Amino acid sequence: MMADTNTTREQGNDSAMLRAMEFTSLGRTGMSVSRLSLGCMSYGSPDWRPWVLDEAQARPFFKKAVEAGINFFDTADIYSTGRSEEVTGRLLNEFARRDEVVIATKVFFPMGRGPNQGGLSRKHIQQACEASLRRLGTDCIDLYQLHRLDPVTPIDEVLSALDGLIQQGKVRSLGVSSCYAWELARALGHSDQNGWARFVSIQNHYNLIYREEEREMLPLCETEGLGVIPWSPLARGLLAGSRTALDDKASTTRSEDDGFARSLYDQPSDWAVVEAVRDVAKKRGHTPAQIALAWLLAQPAVTAPIIGATRLPHLEEAIDALNIELDEDDRATLEAPYQPHPVRGLGPSAMRQAEGPSVSPSRNKGKRSK
Numbered sequence: 540m541m542a543d544t545n546t547t548r549e550q551g552n553d554s555a556m557l558r559a560m561e562f563t564s565l566g567r568t569g570m571s572v573s574r575l576s577l578g579c580m581s582y583g584s585p586d587w588r589p590w591v592l593d594e595a596q597a598r599p600f601f602k603k604a605v606e607a608g609i610n611f612f613d614t615a616d617i618y619s620t621g622r623s624e625e626v627t628g629r630l631l632n633e634f635a636r637r638d639e640v641v642i643a644t645k646v647f648f649p650m651g652r653g654p655n656q657g658g659l660s661r662k663h664i665q666q667a668c669e670a671s672l673r674r675l676g677t678d679c680i681d682l683y684q685l686h687r688l689d690p691v692t693p694i695d696e697v698l699s700a701l702d703g704l705i706q707q708g709k710v711r712s713l714g715v716s717s718c719y720a721w722e723l724a725r726a727l728g729h730s731d732q733n734g735w736a737r738f739v740s741i742q743n744h745y746n747l748i749y750r751e752e753e754r755e756m757l758p759l760c761e762t763e764g765l766g767v768i769p770w771s772p773l774a775r776g777l778l779a780g781s782r783t784a785l786d787d788k789a790s791t792t793r794s795e796d797d798g799f800a801r802s803l804y805d806q807p808s809d810w811a812v813v814e815a816v817r818d819v820a821k822k823r824g825h826t827p828a829q830i831a832l833a834w835l836l837a838q839p840a841v842t843a844p845i846i847g848a849t850r851l852p853h854l855e856e857a858i859d860a861l862n863i864e865l866d867e868d869d870r871a872t873l874e875a876p877y878q879p880h881p882v883r884g885l886g887p888s889a890m891r892q893a894e895g896p897s898v899s900p901s902r903n904k905g906k907r908s909k
């Protein structure tokens with residue numbers, strides 16, 4: 540019950556508008572994060588993905604988020620190949636107090652074509668961290684996350700390099716993203732054995748259409764006290780009810796381009812979940828996006844979903860979803876159509892299409908990390 544034990548509701552009127560945001564601790568750290576995180580993959584440069592908003596277009600989203608009390612922002616070096624970090628750093632500097640916001644970024648995917656431009660070697664981690672600090676315009680990253688685990692670099696090299704960043708004051712806490720539960724359990728064991736800083740959170744793929752994380756990962760996180768910050772909480776738009784079919788390529792700019800979404804969600808039961816969300820939304824007088832978020836926010840292991848917003852109402856609806864409580868009937872309707880999925884969204888190959896340039900084939904030839 541991590542998200543619930545120390546959740547507080549803060550009222551304030553720092554800005555003209557009344558703020559009412561829920562905060563909770565990130566895992567077992569004392570760092571307070573809002574129960575929504577703004578995902579910054581959507582902000583940077585449309586040259587990277589046509590649905591990405593540039594800095595001018597992104598400005599109102601950061602303003603609105605900060606005014607609403609959101610203090611948790613997630614980006615990655617690979618998003619818009621660095622531009623997302625730059626935009627995130629500048630706009631937070633413009634609208635927020637640096638000592639109040641929690642900035643999360645990630646390392647792993649290749650930032651260029653050379654053999655040391657990606658992965659999790661000590662060399663790349665140190666270089667990537669310096670580059671992220673520069674782009675974000677900060678001297679310390681609040682949450683530094685491994686975007687994926689590296690099949691080549693030994694896990695002890697990865698973990699000791701990360702611990703070094705903490706010792707140097709360049710990073711405050713460590714997180715990991717989609718991986719197998721056994722890989723995370725093993726990494727936590729190595730950190731404990733060596734006295735290194737351990738991961739405090741996982742950023743994983745978890746939503747009403749993809750619930751495989753409930754088997755192993757969420758119980759592990761609850762047992763070990765890790766924060767859970769799910770990515771693509773609306774199944775990349777499907778659960779928001781704005782798509783006409785699983786393979787819809789026409790409804791929005793993103794749906795035209797998001798082949799990764801189509802690779803993740805392709806079972807008939809996935810569409811049945813979308814319809815169940817629409818039914819509950821209609822019954823409760825909310826939007827489908829709000830119902831899908833309310834369901835995720837109520838999962839005991841979940842700290843804060845990382846939302847994506849390309850129109851301001853997306854963000855406004857997400858903020859309002861914090862006040863929605865689903866009853867048992869609603870939850871049963873939403874959960875009934877689910878059918879198990881093959882494991883998806885883990886590992887370098889799964890993310891090539893979605894997140895950036897291919898991982899160099901030579902890196903993939905290596906054995907699993909030792």
Ligand SMILES: NC(=O)c1ccc[n+]([C@@H]2O[C@H](COP(=O)([O-])OP(=O)(O)OC[C@H]3O[C@@H](n4cnc5c(N)ncnc54)[C@H](OP(=O)(O)O)[C@@H]3O)[C@@H](O)[C@H]2O)c1
Nearest residue numbers: 578579580770771772773774775776779791793828847853
């Ligand atoms: N660690 C990882 O591997 C990983 C992977 C993916 C994402 N992430 C993180 O997770 C964040 C969120 O990912 P995501 O953008 O895929 O999340 P998402 O919330 O599942 O999808 C966002 C999309 O849903 C649609 N949408 C959102 N609210 C809506 C509303 N109220 N009404 C109608 N449509 C709505 C929009 O689609 P349209 O633009 O089509 O309108 C929006 O672009 C990213 O920014 C990133 O920080 C991490």
